[in-house]
Structures are given as structure tokens and as C-alpha cells.
Amino acid sequence: MKELSKSEVKREALIKATISLVINNGFHATSMSKIAKTAGISPGTIYLYYENKQDLINKVYLHVKENFTTYVFKGYHESVPVEKGFKIIWHQIADFRLKFVEEALFLSHCDNTPIIDEESRKEGIKHIQPLLALWEKGQELGIIKKACPYILYAYTVYPMAFLTNAQQRDEYHLTEENRALAYQMSWDSIKINTNK
Amino acid sequence: MKELSKSEVKREALIKATISLVINNGFHATSMSKIAKTAGISPGTIYLYYENKQDLINKVYLHVKENFTTYVFKGYHESVPVEKGFKIIWHQIADFRLKFVEEALFLSHCDNTPIIDEESRKEGIKHIQPLLALWEKGQELGIIKKACPYILYAYTVYPMAFLTNAQQRDEYHLTEENRALAYQMSWDSIKINTNK
DNA sequence: AGTAAATAAATGAACGTTCATTCATTTATT
DNA sequence: AATAAATGAATGAACGTTCATTTATTTACT
Structure with missing residues (x-):
């Protein structure tokens, strides 16, 4: 089994949270805070990896x-x-x-x-x-x-x-x-x- | 041809505006003000006919x-x-x-x-x-x-x-x-x- | 190996903006 | 003159994003 570092785990959780919230509530009804909370991280952390909300959804999609x-x-x-x-x-x-x-x-x-x-x-x-x-x-x-x-x-x-x-x-x-x-x-x- | 009263015309414009904006931008990215402006009416007027935004979309859908x-x-x-x-x-x-x-x-x-x-x-x-x-x-x-x-x-x-x-x-x-x-x-x- | 310094990662309160909704007022109709 | 319809500025809540600060990890040195 491949070992995932702690930050990689969080990264996966972020992607999963985005997917789950978007399909259940829609993109615009899903706030960054809610995504962060679901993923167990801080809202600010998302911006270390993604430029903004649009960039997040584009990258998760691809x-x-x-x-x-x-x-x-x-x-x-x-x-x-x-x-x-x-x-x-x-x-x-x-x-x-x-x-x-x-x-x-x-x-x-x-x-x-x-x-x-x-x-x-x-x-x-x-x-x-x-x-x-x-x-x-x-x-x-x-x-x-x-x-x-x-x-x-x-x-x-x-x-x-x-x-x-x-x-x-x-x-x-x-x-x-x-x-x-x-x-x-x-x-x-x-x-x-x-x-x- | 059936004659539509002025308010019926506005009502139709409201429905058309809702449809057009929602398919192009999505529901949550479409503000009530934008719908009103596109329909050529005031935001407040929408609330005379629909309880709220959700009620508007439900009724337009049906x-x-x-x-x-x-x-x-x-x-x-x-x-x-x-x-x-x-x-x-x-x-x-x-x-x-x-x-x-x-x-x-x-x-x-x-x-x-x-x-x-x-x-x-x-x-x-x-x-x-x-x-x-x-x-x-x-x-x-x-x-x-x-x-x-x-x-x-x-x-x-x-x-x-x-x-x-x-x-x-x-x-x-x-x-x-x-x-x-x-x-x-x-x-x-x-x-x-x-x-x- | 142990520790201090340096760097990187993560945080969350705060900011300015935008939104749905309200309601005192104006305009139109009866 | 009385009633109904429509207005749009005002409101408070919620949003995306920022950034000063804290926490974790790595590097450098003894």
C-alpha cells in the first residue's frame, strides 16, 4: 500500500468534500468555508493550493x-x-x-x-x-x-x-x-x- | 391573437428572464436583482407573486x-x-x-x-x-x-x-x-x- | 544525537462585497 | 377618494478572499 503523507490525506479530503458538496447543493450554494469544514481544514488553506473557488472546481473536475x-x-x-x-x-x-x-x-x-x-x-x-x-x-x-x-x-x-x-x-x-x-x-x- | 394585459406581459418577461439567466449562469449565481433588471421590473415586484427565490424557481419549473x-x-x-x-x-x-x-x-x-x-x-x-x-x-x-x-x-x-x-x-x-x-x-x- | 535557526504549512478572524428580502413611499387603476 | 400595484433604497446575513499570526517541519551546526 502506498503511504500518503498527512498533507496528501488532507488534499484528498478537500477534493472529496468539494465533490460531495457540489453534487448535493450545487457549486454556488457551496461555500468555501463549508468545503473547508467538511475537509477538516481551514478556509485559508485552500488558497495555498488553488488560486480561487473557480480554480478549485476546474482542477477537481480535471x-x-x-x-x-x-x-x-x-x-x-x-x-x-x-x-x-x-x-x-x-x-x-x-x-x-x-x-x-x-x-x-x-x-x-x-x-x-x-x-x-x-x-x-x-x-x-x-x-x-x-x-x-x-x-x-x-x-x-x-x-x-x-x-x-x-x-x-x-x-x-x-x-x-x-x-x-x-x-x-x-x-x-x-x-x-x-x-x-x-x-x-x-x-x-x-x-x-x-x-x- | 390573445391580448395580454400589461402585468401579464411583465409576468412573462419575468419567467423568460429567470429561464435565460439560470441556464446561462446557474441558479445560485443568478441574483434576484439581475432577474428583475432583465425582466424590466423592480426586485420588490417579484415578491408580490412569489414567496421567495426558491418558490420562484419551483413555480417557473412547473x-x-x-x-x-x-x-x-x-x-x-x-x-x-x-x-x-x-x-x-x-x-x-x-x-x-x-x-x-x-x-x-x-x-x-x-x-x-x-x-x-x-x-x-x-x-x-x-x-x-x-x-x-x-x-x-x-x-x-x-x-x-x-x-x-x-x-x-x-x-x-x-x-x-x-x-x-x-x-x-x-x-x-x-x-x-x-x-x-x-x-x-x-x-x-x-x-x-x-x-x- | 541534540538543539537552535530557518523555512514552510496552516490557521481563522477580519474585510469588503454581494445577496435575498423588506417596507415606507410612489404611481396606477378603479 | 379609495384601493391596488409597483418601486427601489435600506438591511442584515453570508460570501470569497486576505494576511498577520501560529504551528510544524526541515536544515545547519556543534
Whole structure:
């Protein structure tokens, strides 16, 4: 196990506190004092590591996005067949969302509200590049519908956010069965129907 | 044309201002003074019609949701066949989102952030009842996959929000062709494949 | 190894600003 | 003349941020 220094522990607590408070109350309703108190540090300490509140949210966003990307492309390589590759990535996204619920909600929140600077949002989008490349390959091979990445994303990755959000609110439970069904629907929506 | 009294005009301006400012800056970053100024009224006047800021956002949300529902179920009746009914509703949702861009963004924003009171959010969900009934009928007839409403919604209605948001940010253009494609993907994901 | 000096990290009270809300007053309508 | 609608300056609470001060860690020297 990697040993974390005391300040690294506090740093992690700060990030966790930011994520948790922002998803539950929204960015502007979350005060720096509340973040500090939740993290067990002083408000002033935050300003040793982050320029201001906006800088804090931008950096936390990119940090979480990086963790996300590392997780979902783990073990994936361009060489695997398109359908298999898609299945691996899709399921790892689902795993991430279920394992790191708050982090996942935080990413949805940032991607769907104007709290993140445009620059940081664009930076975050670049991270899913391997998935875009996979789709392109699939399209060249006639396996995947010739839709632009936005449409493909809207029907495969985006719906998961909705389901996890609902689960978070206890309105719905994402069982193994539901998960398999959701994957099938993702795939059905983007694959080319070979039989009439 | 229906004539609106002067105060009704101001009332509409207030709602429009709230919607526009909230989707562009977020709820908590939008001050009552700014809303008032944008609507061309005094901050105090808002309190004649709404108890407080929270009451304002809740009521505006339900107001827009009602407009949305009226629009998307216009001309639809339970008696039409499942596939046709779905097509009508889906396309009217798309029409609404393209015609009333800010209202649609506002609804997504409220549905995906914690700014609306839980009570009002639950109230808003009830409005899509006819669509849920249509799905149920489709499932009984063996036309639509036996997935819970959350999953069906995630793969048909929810993706549209993503596409309209992207269009709003000028990252993507929802042409007629893209729209037809998106509809096909919605349908492909929820229909039962009759041929192996 | 032990201690003092130097540096770094962390604190939290204080500051100026902004906000939601109020209400005495003005303007419009009946 | 009486009532209703609208105003906007005033208020106090809460905010992000600062910085003089305290606490912890590292370095230098014996």
C-alpha cells in the first residue's frame, strides 16, 4: 500500500468534500468555508493550493476526469474487435459509475452546467479519444452506424448518467439484469442491422 | 391573437428572464436583482407573486413543464398504434426542444441539478404519464422491450437533451438527417427485434 | 544525537462585497 | 377618494478572499 503523507490525506479530503458538496447543493450554494469544514481544514488553506473557488472546481473536475479515463480504458487496446472493445469500455464506464458514485455524479454535473470554464470542459472532452477512434473504426468496417460522435455518445454513454442519477435518488435499482439490458440497448442503437 | 394585459406581459418577461439567466449562469449565481433588471421590473415586484427565490424557481419549473407536456402530447391519442404513437411523441419532443431552446435547456438543468425542491421534481415527473402508458401497452403487445420506464426514458428522451445542449453550444448541428437518425436509434434501442 | 535557526504549512478572524428580502413611499387603476 | 400595484433604497446575513499570526517541519551546526 502506498503511504500518503498527512498533507496528501488532507488534499484528498478537500477534493472529496468539494465533490460531495457540489453534487448535493450545487457549486454556488457551496461555500468555501463549508468545503473547508467538511475537509477538516481551514478556509485559508485552500488558497495555498488553488488560486480561487473557480480554480478549485476546474482542477477537481480535471482530476476526476483523469481518474475516470484511466479506469474506463484500463486493459483496452485498439487491436481488439470493435464489438468486444465497445463492450469492455461500456462496462468499465458502468463499473466506474457504480463504484465511484459521487465522482460520476460530479462529472455529469460539471458536463451539464456552466460552472466549469469552457477551457477546462474542452480539455475534459479530449479524454474519451480512444472511444471516438473505436467508433470510427467500426464505421469503416460497416459495423457501426454512420452517425457523428455526439449522437453515438448520446445513445451509449449518456443514458448511463441518467440511470445512475436515478439510482442515487433511490428511484430505481440498477440490477445486473438491468445493466445487461441497458448494454444491449446501447449496442442495438449504434450497430448496423445486418438482417432485414 | 390573445391580448395580454400589461402585468401579464411583465409576468412573462419575468419567467423568460429567470429561464435565460439560470441556464446561462446557474441558479445560485443568478441574483434576484439581475432577474428583475432583465425582466424590466423592480426586485420588490417579484415578491408580490412569489414567496421567495426558491418558490420562484419551483413555480417557473412547473410552468415550463406544463407547456412542455401540452406541446408533446398535442394531437396524440391512446388509440393510435404503439410505433406510430411513439413516433409522434418523440418528434414533438424534438420539435419542442428545437423551437423552445431555452425552455428545454431549463428543464434539463432543473432535472439534473438539486435546485428544484424534491416535491416539485416529483410533480414534474407525473406529466409524462401518457408516454409511460404507451410503453406499457407496447410491452403487453410484445413490441417494446420489457425494461422499466427509467431505462426506456434513458434511451429515447434523455439523449435528445444531450444533443440539444451540444447544439446550443455550437458544437454540433442537429440537421434533418441527424434527427431522423436519432429517432431511428431511439426506436432501435427499445423495440424488440423480430428477426434473428 | 541534540538543539537552535530557518523555512514552510496552516490557521481563522477580519474585510469588503454581494445577496435575498423588506417596507415606507410612489404611481396606477378603479 | 379609495384601493391596488409597483418601486427601489435600506438591511442584515453570508460570501470569497486576505494576511498577520501560529504551528510544524526541515536544515545547519556543534
